[in-house]
Structure formats: C-alpha cells, structure tokens
Amino acid sequence: MLSHDDNEKLVRVGAGTPMGDLFRLYWIPFYLSRDLTPDGQPKRVKLLGEDLVAFRDTAGRVGLVANACAHRGAPMMYGRNEDCGLRCVYHGWKYDVTGAVVDMPAEPVRSRMKERVRIKAYPCRERNGVVWTYMGPDAEAPALPNMEWNLVPEANVSLSMRIQECNWLQALEGEIDSAHAPLLHGRIDEKGSINDWVAKKDLRPTFECVRQDFGMSIAARRRFDDTTLYWRVNQFVMPFYSLVPPQSKYPELSGHAWVPMDDENTVCLMFSYHPAQELYPKTRALFENGHDGRETGHASRHAYAEKDASTPYADYWTKFSPATNYRFDYRSQETTWFSGLPGLWVQDAACQSGIAPVYDRTTENLCSSDTGIVMTRRFLLESLAAYRERGIRPQGVADPDVFMVRAVSLQLPEEERWADAGRIHMQARLGESFGYKL
Numbered sequence: 001m002l003s004h005d006d007n008e009k010l011v012r013v014g015a016g017t018p019m020g021d022l023f024r025l026y027w028i029p030f031y032l033s034r035d036l037t038p039d040g041q042p043k044r045v046k047l048l049g050e051d052l053v054a055f056r057d058t059a060g061r062v063g064l065v066a067n068a069c070a071h072r073g074a075p076m077m078y079g080r081n082e083d084c085g086l087r088c089v090y091h092g093w094k095y096d097v098t099g100a101v102v103d104m105p106a107e108p109v110r111s112r113m114k115e116r117v118r119i120k121a122y123p124c125r126e127r128n129g130v131v132w133t134y135m136g137p138d139a140e141a142p143a144l145p146n147m148e149w150n151l152v153p154e155a156n157v158s159l160s161m162r163i164q165e166c167n168w169l170q171a172l173e174g175e176i177d178s179a180h181a182p183l184l185h186g187r188i189d190e191k192g193s194i195n196d197w198v199a200k201k202d203l204r205p206t207f208e209c210v211r212q213d214f215g216m217s218i219a220a221r222r223r224f225d226d227t228t229l230y231w232r233v234n235q236f237v238m239p240f241y242s243l244v245p246p247q248s249k250y251p252e253l254s255g256h257a258w259v260p261m262d263d264e265n266t267v268c269l270m271f272s273y274h275p276a277q278e279l280y281p282k283t284r285a286l287f288e289n290g291h292d293g294r295e296t297g298h299a300s301r302h303a304y305a306e307k308d309a310s311t312p313y314a315d316y317w318t319k320f321s322p323a324t325n326y327r328f329d330y331r332s333q334e335t336t337w338f339s340g341l342p343g344l345w346v347q348d349a350a351c352q353s354g355i356a357p358v359y360d361r362t363t364e365n366l367c368s369s370d371t372g373i374v375m376t377r378r379f380l381l382e383s384l385a386a387y388r389e390r391g392i393r394p395q396g397v398a399d400p401d402v403f404m405v406r407a408v409s410l411q412l413p414e415e416e417r418w419a420d421a422g423r424i425h426m427q428a429r430l431g432e433s434f435g436y437k438l
C-alpha cells in the first residue's frame, strides 16, 4: 500500500508536479515515424498533460508545437501543413519546426514582429522509426538514450503504439510484475504459445530485486527441475520503461515505454526485437495481424478504432477499452482463456486499467510477488526527492549508455547466483546475440 501523498507524487504528470518534472529531464518517444507524412494532416498530441500538435514538414523534419496559436490561440490542429511550415488558419501565421514565425500575411510587410514571437515548440529527433521529443528545462537537450531496441536495424524490430486508458504507473506495474504471466495469460484449451512457457512449470515464484544505475532488476525465481532454477529478470528502466526477457522458442526481447499522455491515459509504445538478426517474417506478421483474430503482445492492425482526427493520438486508440469491457467473454473462460479476455496485451490492459484510471493505492494489499513493485516505487520516490530537494538528477539523464541493458531468462544450477551469471547477459551488446541458451 502507498500513502495518498506518495501515490499522488507518482501518478501526476503535469508540469510542476514531482513526477512530471522528472519525466521532463528525459527524451520521450512520442510517435512512430511511419505515421507522420510530409505535408500530411497535423496530428494532435497530448503529452504529459500538454495539448500539442505534431507535423512533418515538406523537408521531412518533425515539429511538435503547442496546439494554441501564439497570436490569439486558434487551434493549430486545423493548421495548413505546407511549404516547410504549419500555418494557422485564423490569420495565417506560419511556424517552422523550431517554433519560429516565418510568415504573417496580414501584417505590414515591414513589421518586425516575426522576430519577437514564437510558438511553444519542443525539439524532436528521429531514430529507427521512432520520433522523440525533449520537453525539459535545459536549453541544450541531453543525448538521446542508447536503448538497444532503438539502435538495432529496423528489420530486427517490430514497433506498435496504442493508447491505454489508465495512469502510466498502473501500466508499468503490470509489466514488472511477472507472477501474473502464466495465470492471467493462461489458456484452457492447451493451444497457443503460453502453454510452452517455462514459467508455467512453477506458479509460485520468489523475487529478488537489485538497484541499478538505470533503475531496478526484478528477478523471479522458479523451480525448473530437481537441480535447476529458472530465473526471469525483468528490468525497470528510468523513467517509464519495462523490459521483458525472451521465452524459450520465442527469441525476442520485448518491452514498453509507458508514456503519459496525461494523468489518466498512457501511450504504450511496444518494441520486440532480436539483438542480432532480422525478425522472421512470420513473427512480424503475427505481431501485425494477430493470430486467428486474437491479439498477441502487440496491438494488431485489426485492433484499432476509428477516431476523429481531432482526438489526441487519433491513430492509436483501440476497440479494447473500459467502454467495451475489453471484449470480455465469460463463456470463453471455459473453452479458451483463463481470463476470458481475448489476447495477451488485452489481458494486461484490462487488469492494469482496473477499476479507475487513477487507482487509489491506499486500498491495496501487497503480497510477496509484489516485491518488484514495492522496490520500484521506492526507487522512484527517492529519485523524486533527490531531484526536488537537492537538484540531483538520475544518472541516465546525462549518460546515454546507462540504458544499454537487456532483460534475461536463465536456467541455472541451484547454487549459481543469477546476478553473477547474468551480469554479462544483462548488458546490451550491439549486434551480439543472447549468449545463453533460451
């Protein structure tokens, strides 16, 4: 359980809130490159509670500007994206991707007002299919974080984005908790990959956590056989990432950036990648199309809902939401799913969204399998206090290599320590495969 005050510190993301200010120290992945076309319709974006518009200009550069025009506040989501800038339709002020005014068609030709006024704009960078922005306090943004999923060739990785209607921390806590996986994701009909998971052999894991420069390693220990233990080490990576290890037969590393749209909605960027080879076309197709109408870890192309372009993140809302009870079907608990919820990510999302978009953690009852969650909250609260009270920034803010980390799954003789045996495997080594048997 968490006190009301601590819960509030962790869940609020607006400017000036403790967590909101911490998030703003980091580059934030906020859109997929493929969904922004040159001179295409601007996309409405909401990020850390701020109302913004993203566009790709004629030259291919991405801009992220306030939705309110700097003149008299007309919505920039109605803007004309043309000739290397976004033009407000009210009086025609036009902005480039840096937020500079490049045209004021209704002003006298000699007016120098253009030089004085700017629209609020956040710098954007693109790398391997992901658009990042920096909303932070420093005039000079830090280096982009070196995260393996965003450094391997694009052929090695599958990316998807979807919106989840709950606070970012509920989503994060769902993925660093690996006790739920063989239960919530279980199948009754013995079909499907989940039934091959080694984790199913032992439903009562014990947990060990280790603090790291990047965040927290959360190791779940399960018995494999008389002499062997199976360790699954999930990683919490500051400020909002979770990394999940590969399963035997499913050699992808996966994870999420749980990017807060606002207090009550989260942009879930999922990545699955192989560190040293291209994804099999079959794997990619499974992620993109689902399996027989069912969802995998990624939102399939069938999952998305039609949304009016005036909705923030209109590209990424899905048909699976609290409004549709995530398409829960009680009868399928007898025939198909342990949960009655159709597909991997849907099961996670339904439980993480829970009973309210911002869960009141004063009413929870934590148990032994929640060790990783407790430790991660503590880590976050201490990081907040260090920054707010002493101005100390988390280590990764200034050191992009802190993020070069992998989640691991290891079968080890009982006497071997996972932290020692896993040390080398937990380092992301660009171009190098896992280095252990999955």
Ligand code: FES
Binding pocket: 069, 070, 071, 072, 073, 074, 088, 089, 090, 091, 092, 093
């Ligand atoms: S309000 Fe945008 S140009 Fe006037």
Ligand SMILES: [Fe+2]
Binding pocket: 174, 175, 180, 181, 184, 185, 348
């Ligand atoms: Fe899950």
